Amino acid sequence: MSSKDTPAIRQTKGGVQSVERAFGLLECIANSSGSATLSHIAADVSLPLPTIHRLLNTLVNLGVVRQLPDRGYALGPGLVRLGNLAGSQLGQFARPYLRDLVSELGESANVATMDGDMVVYVDQVASQRQMRMFTEVGRRAHMHDTGVGKAMLAGLDAEQVRHIVTTAGMPTPTEFSIGSISALEAELERIRERGYAIDEQEQELGVRCFAMAIPDAPAPLAISVSGPVSRVDQTFADRAIPLLRSAAAQISVDMRGGA
Amino acid sequence: MSSKDTPAIRQTKGGVQSVERAFGLLECIANSSGSATLSHIAADVSLPLPTIHRLLNTLVNLGVVRQLPDRGYALGPGLVRLGNLAGSQLGQFARPYLRDLVSELGESANVATMDGDMVVYVDQVASQRQMRMFTEVGRRAHMHDTGVGKAMLAGLDAEQVRHIVTTAGMPTPTEFSIGSISALEAELERIRERGYAIDEQEQELGVRCFAMAIPDAPAPLAISVSGPVSRVDQTFADRAIPLLRSAAAQISVDMRGGA
DNA sequence: ATTAAATATCCGCAATACGGAAAACCAATA
DNA sequence: TATTGGTTTTCCGTATTGCGGATATTTAAT
Numbered sequence: 001m002s003s004k005d006t007p008a009i010r011q012t013k014g015g016v017q018s019v020e021r022a023f024g025l026l027e028c029i030a031n032s033s034g035s036a037t038l039s040h041i042a043a044d045v046s047l048p049l050p051t052i053h054r055l056l057n058t059l060v061n062l063g064v065v066r067q068l069p070d071r072g073y074a075l076g077p078g079l080v081r082l083g084n085l086a087g088s089q090l091g092q093f094a095r096p097y098l099r100d101l102v103s104e105l106g107e108s109a110n111v112a113t114m115d116g117d118m119v120v121y122v123d124q125v126a127s128q129r130q131m132r133m134f135t136e137v138g139r140r141a142h143m144h145d146t147g148v149g150k151a152m153l154a155g156l157d158a159e160q161v162r163h164i165v166t167t168a169g170m171p172t173p174t175e176f177s178i179g180s181i182s183a184l185e186a187e188l189e190r191i192r193e194r195g196y197a198i199d200e201q202e203q204e205l206g207v208r209c210f211a212m213a214i215p216d217a218p219a220p221l222a223i224s225v226s227g228p229v230s231r232v233d234q235t236f237a238d239r240a241i242p243l244l245r246s247a248a249a250q251i252s253v254d255m256r257g258g259a
Numbered sequence: 260m261s262s263k264d265t266p267a268i269r270q271t272k273g274g275v276q277s278v279e280r281a282f283g284l285l286e287c288i289a290n291s292s293g294s295a296t297l298s299h300i301a302a303d304v305s306l307p308l309p310t311i312h313r314l315l316n317t318l319v320n321l322g323v324v325r326q327l328p329d330r331g332y333a334l335g336p337g338l339v340r341l342g343n344l345a346g347s348q349l350g351q352f353a354r355p356y357l358r359d360l361v362s363e364l365g366e367s368a369n370v371a372t373m374d375g376d377m378v379v380y381v382d383q384v385a386s387q388r389q390m391r392m393f394t395e396v397g398r399r400a401h402m403h404d405t406g407v408g409k410a411m412l413a414g415l416d417a418e419q420v421r422h423i424v425t426t427a428g429m430p431t432p433t434e435f436s437i438g439s440i441s442a443l444e445a446e447l448e449r450i451r452e453r454g455y456a457i458d459e460q461e462q463e464l465g466v467r468c469f470a471m472a473i474p475d476a477p478a479p480l481a482i483s484v485s486g487p488v489s490r491v492d493q494t495f496a497d498r499a500i501p502l503l504r505s506a507a508a509q510i511s512v513d514m515r516g517g518a
Numbered sequence: 519a520t521t522a523a524a525t526a527t528c529c530g531c532a533a534t535a536c537g538g539a540a541a542a543c544c545a546a547t548a
Numbered sequence: 549t550a551t552t553g554g555t556t557t558t559c560c561g562t563a564t565t566g567c568g569g570a571t572a573t574t575t576a577a578t
Contacts, residue, residue: 015316015317015320015321016277016281016314016317016566017564017565018275018276018277018278018535018565018566019277019281019314019317019318019321020317020320020321022275022278022281023337027341030340030341030344030345034348034351035351038555038556038557039554039555047537048536048538049537049557050537050538050558050559051536053556053558054275054535054537055275055278057274058274058275058278058279059278061274061279062274062278062282064282069513071544071556074348075341075345075348077349077476077478077514078282079338079341079342079344079345080342080346080349081478082285082286082289082338082341083339083341083342083343083345083346084478085289085334086289086323086334086336086338086339086342087338087343089292089293089333090333090334090336096426103428114336115322115335115340116322120336120339120340122339123375124375125375125426126377126399137339137343137374137375138340138343138344219325219327219336275534276533276534276535276566276567277534277535277565277566296524297524297525297526298523298524306568307567307568308525308526308568309526309567309569309570310566310567310568312527313567313568316526330524330525520577521577521578522575522576522577522578523574523575523576523577524573524574524575524576525572525573525574525575526572526573526574527570527571527573528569528570528572529569529570530567530569531567531568532563532566532567533566533567534563534564534565534566535562535563535564535565535566536561536562536564537561537562538560538561539559539560540557540558540559541556541557541558541559542557542558543557544553544556545552545554546551546552547551548550548551548552
């Protein structure tokens with residue numbers, strides 16, 4: 001919403017400037033809900049107007065940005081196409097196993113990957129229950145307060161973990177959330193021992209989640225089942241963990257063999 | 260899949276070359292199912308290898324492309340995020356027409372899209388009546404028991420329909436709900452003939468709904484009006500259908516025609 | 519071990535995209 | 549309708565940026 005949201009445009013060494021800027025603009029439009037006017041974009045991204053205009057024109061021609069009748073700019077249909085393809089490519093291996101998990105356990109199942117220092121939910125199969133988790137695909141979350149996030153962190157070394165949580169920060173949405181690096185490291189050690197992660201109401205009160213990383217995945221990847229604490233209890237875990245484990249193993253095999 | 264699919268890279272006048280090329284690469288990766296190796300991309304897109312490599316590096320740094328351990332390139336999680344945001348923003352094209360529908364017909368109007376194998380309501384304009392539908396935006400529903408869902412299914416081929424309903428399941432919330440694939444296929448055929456879908460108390464007793472798909476939409480998209488059976492009857496339909504049809508046509512034009 | 523084919527890195531050249539300046543454009547005021 | 553202030557858009561000379569031939573390096577195959 002405000003100018004502080006968009007952290008300028010990352011200028012990595014060896015990167016093509018125009019492309020980086022173009023995606024910076026996309027991010028900017030994405031953040032400003034709905035449409036963004038040219039000058040509004042110029043305020044967020046510190047670039048001269050003609051430059052922005054030219055880049056946007058290109059993006060419009062490509063169909064990834066749409067120019068509304070009121071001259072505002074909005075994300076376009078081309079992105080929907082690419083995004084869906086990207087999502088299905090990432091989650092295509094997991095999807096059938098998620099379905100099994102849901103029909104077997106009756107709770108929602110998710111796949112997530114790591115993007116930068118955040119968790120991104122890549123696919124989800126929702127349970128049939130009235131009260132269910134609804135994690136939108138594409139949604140980003142912190143690593144330290146989600147089951148999938150912690151499961152993936154457990155596969156990294158201490159150095160990387162430290163780097164990730166310091167850059168992303170460690171907010172504590174509930175009283176159960178992990179708030180310090182040392183506590184997180186201890187938790188990760190426990191996860192490595194038992195082989196799966198538990199999100200014990202750390203992201204949202206009343207929600208418990210069991211998660212497991214996909215071993216030897218090409219990109220960091222983890223699956224999880226989550227639901228209300230009343231249903232997702234110890235006896236649930238006894239049933240769920242073996243299922244999660246075999247699903248993760250199967251997915252791992254599929255990913256390497258299929259390509 | 261083959262080299263003929265990607266029609267090189269469009270070089271529009273006044274467009275930023277690198278950006279156009281970058282999206283050409285994305286398209287190329289999207290077409291080659293799963294992963295694409297550098298040289299394979301170079302074959303499709305007629306560009307020198309160093310150029311492609313540099314552009315891909317940039318895209319990897321941006322998180323829209325990820326590089327697999329086998330050095331292949333695949334669409335990345337960043338695209339999932341953008342694509343989803345773009346999808347939700349798409350609904351805003353429909354907004355003004357939804358308003359017209361509501362003021363003209365006096366019943367709530369919705370836009371929905373397809374996410375995975377489920378319907379997602381993207382936007383809604385509620386009627387002023389005391390008793391009205393209240394479909395929350397972002398809510399997910401099954402395809403086979405909603406008007407918008409059936410309208411979108413009618414635009415897919417039998418194979419896809421079968422796949423979707425088997426993965427998502429076919430619960431029957433009311434006695435009117437469609438419970439078998441054969442019944443669904445027959446219903447879809449009727450929808451194709453008459454050009455619109457009816458939800459006859461299939462999701463909730465006492466609720467009837469008329470829905471229509473947006474033709475040639477970039478992503479599956481459908482609009483609907485719904486209300487209690489007492490008000491939403493045959494004479495209502497006689498007024499509603501033409502309005503729905505013209506609204507759908509208008510939205511279709513708007514989405515593509517803005518440039 | 520040797521070869522072949524891929525991918526990654528250099529680096530000088532010039533084509534490319536940049537952005538200041540100014541013109542069209544639109545939307546409020548008077 | 550004329551005037552103004554704030555947009556958006558077009559121009560165009562410049563030098564920064566990205567280009568791609570040539571080369572080094574890594575990986576796979578024999």
